[in-house]
Amino acid sequence: MLTTRIIPVLLLRNRGLYKGIQFKNHTYVGDPINTVKIFNDKEVDEIVVLDIEATVKNKPIDFEYLEEVVSEAFMPIGYGGGIKTIEDAKRIFSIGVEKVILNTQAFKTPELVSELSKKFGAQSVVVSLDVKKTLLGSFVYIKNGTEKTSYKPLEAAKLMESFGAGEIIINDIDKDGTRTGYNLSYIQEISKSVKIPVIVCGGAATVEDFVKAKQAGAHACAAGAMFVYHGPHRAVLISYPKYEELRKSLGE
Amino acid sequence: MLVIINYNLGNLKSIQNMIRKIGFESKITNNIEEIRGATKLILPGVGAFDNGMHNLKELGLISVLEKEILENKKPILGICLGMQLLTKKSEEGTLSGLGFIDAETKLFKLENTYKIPHMGWNTAKPIKKSKLFSEMENQENRFYFVHSYYVDCSNTDDILTVTKYGTEFVSMFEHENIIGAQFHPEKSHKFGMQLLKNFLENY
Numbered sequence: 001m002l003t004t005r006i007i008p009v010l011l012l013r014n015r016g017l018y019k020g021i022q023f024k025n026h027t028y029v030g031d032p033i034n035t036v037k038i039f040n041d042k043e044v045d046e047i048v049v050l051d052i053e054a055t056v057k058n059k060p061i062d063f064e065y066l067e068e069v070v071s072e073a074f075m076p077i078g079y080g081g082g083i084k085t086i087e088d089a090k091r092i093f094s095i096g097v098e099k100v101i102l103n104t105q106a107f108k109t110p111e112l113v114s115e116l117s118k119k120f121g122a123q124s125v126v127v128s129l130d131v132k133k134t135l136l137g138s139f140v141y142i143k144n145g146t147e148k149t150s151y152k153p154l155e156a157a158k159l160m161e162s163f164g165a166g167e168i169i170i171n172d173i174d175k176d177g178t179r180t181g182y183n184l185s186y187i188q189e190i191s192k193s194v195k196i197p198v199i200v201c202g203g204a205a206t207v208e209d210f211v212k213a214k215q216a217g218a219h220a221c222a223a224g225a226m227f228v229y230h231g232p233h234r235a236v237l238i239s240y241p242k243y244e245e246l247r248k249s250l251g252e
Numbered sequence: 253m254l255v256i257i258n259y260n261l262g263n264l265k266s267i268q269n270m271i272r273k274i275g276f277e278s279k280i281t282n283n284i285e286e287i288r289g290a291t292k293l294i295l296p297g298v299g300a301f302d303n304g305m306h307n308l309k310e311l312g313l314i315s316v317l318e319k320e321i322l323e324n325k326k327p328i329l330g331i332c333l334g335m336q337l338l339t340k341k342s343e344e345g346t347l348s349g350l351g352f353i354d355a356e357t358k359l360f361k362l363e364n365t366y367k368i369p370h371m372g373w374n375t376a377k378p379i380k381k382s383k384l385f386s387e388m389e390n391q392e393n394r395f396y397f398v399h400s401y402y403v404d405c406s407n408t409d410d411i412l413t414v415t416k417y418g419t420e421f422v423s424m425f426e427h428e429n430i431i432g433a434q435f436h437p438e439k440s441h442k443f444g445m446q447l448l449k450n451f452l453e454n455y
Contacts, residue, residue, distance in 0.1 A: 001374065001375075001416055001417075002370065002372050002373070002374050002397075002417055003372060003373050003374070003394075004372075005372050005373065040441050040442075043441055043442060044441075045372070045373055045396075046396075070265075070266075070269075071265075071269045072269075074269075074270055074273070074438070074439065074440075074441045074444065074445065075396070075439055075440070075441050076396055076398075076436075076439045093263065094265065095265060096263055096265040096266040096269060098263065098398070098439070120299075121298070121299065123369050123371060123398050124298075195367070196367075197367060197371070219367070220372075
């Protein structure tokens with residue numbers, strides 16, 4: 001049977017692997033290529049690689065380095081960060097990446113989502129909804145969590161589905177890096193309102209969190225800190241649950 | 253040398269990366285002479301059926317493929333859309349397929365609880381013996397799938413593996429030198445690597 005995908009999220013900055021808390025205070029974790037090699041051995045389902053500086057610092061996409069990372073990734077890989085044009089996406093696919101992940105540009109020019117979807121197929125276009133609570137409710141943020149949009153998470157998910165996105169990642173800024181469990185309210189609300197797969201991200205600490213997310217409607221579960229840190233003092237240790245453990249816990 | 257046929261659709265680089273990791277050379281090309289000189293072929297592909305057939309025709313590759321595969325019996329592995337192009341036709345398009353295997357490509361018709369495309373990891377269970385599954389017989393083999401259409405073989409003898417997704421469908425066929433895989437071995441880490449290694453070494 002088709003299994004629930006469990007996806008490590010790797011944050012890139014200057015060719016290093018970083019991890020922060022609530023999209024801030026990023027600290028160096030290790031070498032991205034080495035980490036990808038470890039994830040191959042651990043038989044991960046898929047990986048997501050996000051360049052956290054490309055858009056904010058208006059840097060060009062580091063295609064050359066991405067190619068090095070991808071050449072060691074023998075699993076499906078999604079890339080996000082600084083994608084502005086069809087040409088960017090085309091080049092990313094030609095390197096060997098399956099999915100492009102859009103955030104800032106999807107909200108600036110949603111037409112890019114539909115063009116990419118038509119040209120490369122919906123399965124290759126993912127939109128990341130970086131969501132954060134405010135006094136007026138939760139909103140979608142862009143530019144790596146630094147700029148608020150007027151979109152509510154559910155409204156944004158429906159909009160991106162209508163533009164042809166093949167998947168949605170709900171990336172919970174408040175929960176990011178905290179390892180305190182997913183906020184399931186987003187996934188409950190969004191997964192029943194769209195037909196496309198919804199990936200939950202932000203806060204996972206244990207396999208039990210994946211089980212809860214699946215029950216809440218998630219089609220895939222992503223995590224960062226859980227797979228790169230060990231223990232309360234955030235000692236760097238690349239890990240991934242065993243296949244048998246995941247299947248048993250998830251009832252698959 | 254193994255040739256990965258470049259007909260301007262799909263993820264060629266990932267296949268070459270994995271083959272290099274296994275320790276073999278390969279060439280990505282649509283040059284007819286190089287395809288003639290190949291020892292075995294991979295027909296990759298991501299995209300729509302008619303686009304694929306159209307591109308193969310435009311590049312003048314159909315007759316060379318017919319000769320090398322049907323007459324010279326070179327092993328060919330079609331991956332994803334590449335597998336589907338080896339069939340006679342597809343519900344996705346109006347153009348005829350290569351027709352190297354007695355099969356047709358059909359759209360999944362599943363209950364609403366099953367999302368299309370079938371995307372993610374699933375198991376492929378061999379139902380006959382094959383050198384492709386050397387050293388993989390005693391384990392559950394899982395692979396990464398992304399597809400909305402599946403291959404329906406006319407001859408059950410051609411079916412190599414089946415996979416369950418709402419229904420049971422053909423995830424690999426093998427008929428003499430003609431092999432198709434609906435999943436992406438190049439993105440299925442150790443399972444895909446062993447399968448490609450077997451294709452490279454045993455065929």
